[in-house]
Amino acid sequence: MAHNMEIGGELADLGEFGLIKRVTAKVKIKNESTIKGVGDDCAVLNYPDKRVVVTTDLLTEGVHFNLVYVPLKHLGYKAVSVNVSDICAMNAIPRQITVSLAISSKFTVAAIDELYEGIHLACSHYGVDLVGGDTTSSLTGLTISITAIGEAEDAELTYRSRAKPTDLLCVTGDLGGAYLGLQLLERENELFRMNPTVQPQLAGYDYILGRQLKPEARTDMREIFKMLELKPTSMIDISDGLSSEILHLCEDSGVGCRLYEERLSFDPQTKKMAEEIHINPLVAALNGGEDYELLFTIPIGEHEKVRNHPDITVIGHMTSKEEGTLLVTSGGGQEIPLQAQGWNPLKSD
Amino acid sequence: MAHNMEIGGELADLGEFGLIKRVTAKVKIKNESTIKGVGDDCAVLNYPDKRVVVTTDLLTEGVHFNLVYVPLKHLGYKAVSVNVSDICAMNAIPRQITVSLAISSKFTVAAIDELYEGIHLACSHYGVDLVGGDTTSSLTGLTISITAIGEAEDAELTYRSRAKPTDLLCVTGDLGGAYLGLQLLERENELFRMNPTVQPQLAGYDYILGRQLKPEARTDMREIFKMLELKPTSMIDISDGLSSEILHLCEDSGVGCRLYEERLSFDPQTKKMAEEIHINPLVAALNGGEDYELLFTIPIGEHEKVRNHPDITVIGHMTSKEEGTLLVTSGGGQEIPLQAQGWNPLKSD
Numbered sequence: 001m002a003h004n005m006e007i008g009g010e011l012a013d014l015g016e017f018g019l020i021k022r023v024t025a026k027v028k029i030k031n032e033s034t035i036k037g038v039g040d041d042c043a044v045l046n047y048p049d050k051r052v053v054v055t056t057d058l059l060t061e062g063v064h065f066n067l068v069y070v071p072l073k074h075l076g077y078k079a080v081s082v083n084v085s086d087i088c089a090m091n092a093i094p095r096q097i098t099v100s101l102a103i104s105s106k107f108t109v110a111a112i113d114e115l116y117e118g119i120h121l122a123c124s125h126y127g128v129d130l131v132g133g134d135t136t137s138s139l140t141g142l143t144i145s146i147t148a149i150g151e152a153e154d155a156e157l158t159y160r161s162r163a164k165p166t167d168l169l170c171v172t173g174d175l176g177g178a179y180l181g182l183q184l185l186e187r188e189n190e191l192f193r194m195n196p197t198v199q200p201q202l203a204g205y206d207y208i209l210g211r212q213l214k215p216e217a218r219t220d221m222r223e224i225f226k227m228l229e230l231k232p233t234s235m236i237d238i239s240d241g242l243s244s245e246i247l248h249l250c251e252d253s254g255v256g257c258r259l260y261e262e263r264l265s266f267d268p269q270t271k272k273m274a275e276e277i278h279i280n281p282l283v284a285a286l287n288g289g290e291d292y293e294l295l296f297t298i299p300i301g302e303h304e305k306v307r308n309h310p311d312i313t314v315i316g317h318m319t320s321k322e323e324g325t326l327l328v329t330s331g332g333g334q335e336i337p338l339q340a341q342g343w344n345p346l347k348s349d
Numbered sequence: 350m351a352h353n354m355e356i357g358g359e360l361a362d363l364g365e366f367g368l369i370k371r372v373t374a375k376v377k378i379k380n381e382s383t384i385k386g387v388g389d390d391c392a393v394l395n396y397p398d399k400r401v402v403v404t405t406d407l408l409t410e411g412v413h414f415n416l417v418y419v420p421l422k423h424l425g426y427k428a429v430s431v432n433v434s435d436i437c438a439m440n441a442i443p444r445q446i447t448v449s450l451a452i453s454s455k456f457t458v459a460a461i462d463e464l465y466e467g468i469h470l471a472c473s474h475y476g477v478d479l480v481g482g483d484t485t486s487s488l489t490g491l492t493i494s495i496t497a498i499g500e501a502e503d504a505e506l507t508y509r510s511r512a513k514p515t516d517l518l519c520v521t522g523d524l525g526g527a528y529l530g531l532q533l534l535e536r537e538n539e540l541f542r543m544n545p546t547v548q549p550q551l552a553g554y555d556y557i558l559g560r561q562l563k564p565e566a567r568t569d570m571r572e573i574f575k576m577l578e579l580k581p582t583s584m585i586d587i588s589d590g591l592s593s594e595i596l597h598l599c600e601d602s603g604v605g606c607r608l609y610e611e612r613l614s615f616d617p618q619t620k621k622m623a624e625e626i627h628i629n630p631l632v633a634a635l636n637g638g639e640d641y642e643l644l645f646t647i648p649i650g651e652h653e654k655v656r657n658h659p660d661i662t663v664i665g666h667m668t669s670k671e672e673g674t675l676l677v678t679s680g681g682g683q684e685i686p687l688q689a690q691g692w693n694p695l696k697s698d
Contacts, residue, residue, distance in 0.1 A: 090393070
């Protein structure tokens, strides 16, 4: 109960139960579906009138994040966002999360406080209750495993498998920024390693850095769809790159697609950074990942509803499966098969 | 969809989506509360008439398990059991799990198949649906994060916080075996390391080895309580050792307790192994952990219902908080304050 240990004290002295009490002391339950949060063998929830949606994501140090340039507070926030993004992809409302950590002995209590500050900030931003978790040690590095729980009416849910061959393919926001933000961080880190007197040059890149370090899940889209009286026929979030996500929708729905390069527009910082490292921003959008925007399909008859919406861009349309999954290039209008070259989390190099 | 890769092939070649398809290919949904399992951004569940309980546990290589002597199939089974045990501690029925893995490149596809064989076996044994997860790489070692979801009527739920000062303190099964099974495995492993021609001497210790390697969650107790028309006033599962769990019940309920040493009986193998390594089996029960039995309190008026039950032992009673949390020793009847000397997962040595 008492939290009178010194900041910077050793985690082992605090112990598992001490740490759990410390990091959950400030938790206030916000949702009426949360009957009991942290503090028993299980959390207890109540969903009498809704479908319950559940998703989980695991982030490991050195694979998903590099603590040399990722602040722990941002990491905590991002770990929640990536789970909430999956809830958004079902057109559901996030309500609860559990957070499990494996921590190596190099971490101080102050470091874990930092991480939880980001987690609590995200919980507050998304209106989500932290209801449980597990905390243990690891021999090396930090692992964060989060499970998120949300709710929706059955009729509101958007699956990956219900796109029709004539549907329009739409995306929220802009793509490629998160990947190029990461390239920038890695470049500056490399320069710093080679010459520690060089200060990182990050000015003018706040947008793509924010996209990488503090992504926001599109919880706003559920309301926007309601206002537009529009229900996507299928939806997925963009975590592994646009190519990979489009191919998921096509495979699961049994359809093909045509994606038009000319329909994709990029943020000026995304374009500038892509130019600096000599890649096409299209490649960052297709294969980069971590944008956490939503990719969805709508019936062609609903085109007017999205045509001029500032948050939504029509980037192509679905076709019959036989027509394949194609990228139509700008200029010449070449048709190139889409390939899932997104990040493979099982390749650690 | 096709699973034609060679066994022993590289995980990186299979990729995340290939691996997920491979390990979930045989999953058949068993519970009507599971609307949609693996294969979308979220699983979709339906709990119109029940409370939903949620728990999560994270196991890390080198801290929770040593792959030198823990077979992967057993590890998979145990990882599910420890979560199901938390559901049992709420007097609820387990229904779904999600499984997240971080895998280092030293693992083959065959090894992951082994691990999932144990997970599927446990799902089948407990009647639980595998509905989601995440699979990624780690720089070192294996991490398993499981979230379990279950259901109960509100009135059936047993919390830690509702023990009364006159309640009887009861435990299922016998204690100390899992800890002594671990001591045996570690001793034989040490001897083998010093002289690899020595075969491990495990004969005659099948019970305590089973307690350590393949623990069973007490899903049977819910039915037993029903048959006895008995509802525990409080309940917790024994994962960290009897002392630590008793202190949780006392602290959360605002009561004290007297635990009687003479009431604890031990399996013959537990006693024999304790003798071999010169410890009191009581110490293994109090501080060893991993027994995954249930510790609970009942009103004193219900004593007759449990008195001769083969699965239940009355080991003490609760008292007012002011009387403290005491162990009453056999023989002299000394009163010693209970101490939570159970395993601290934040100490990695």
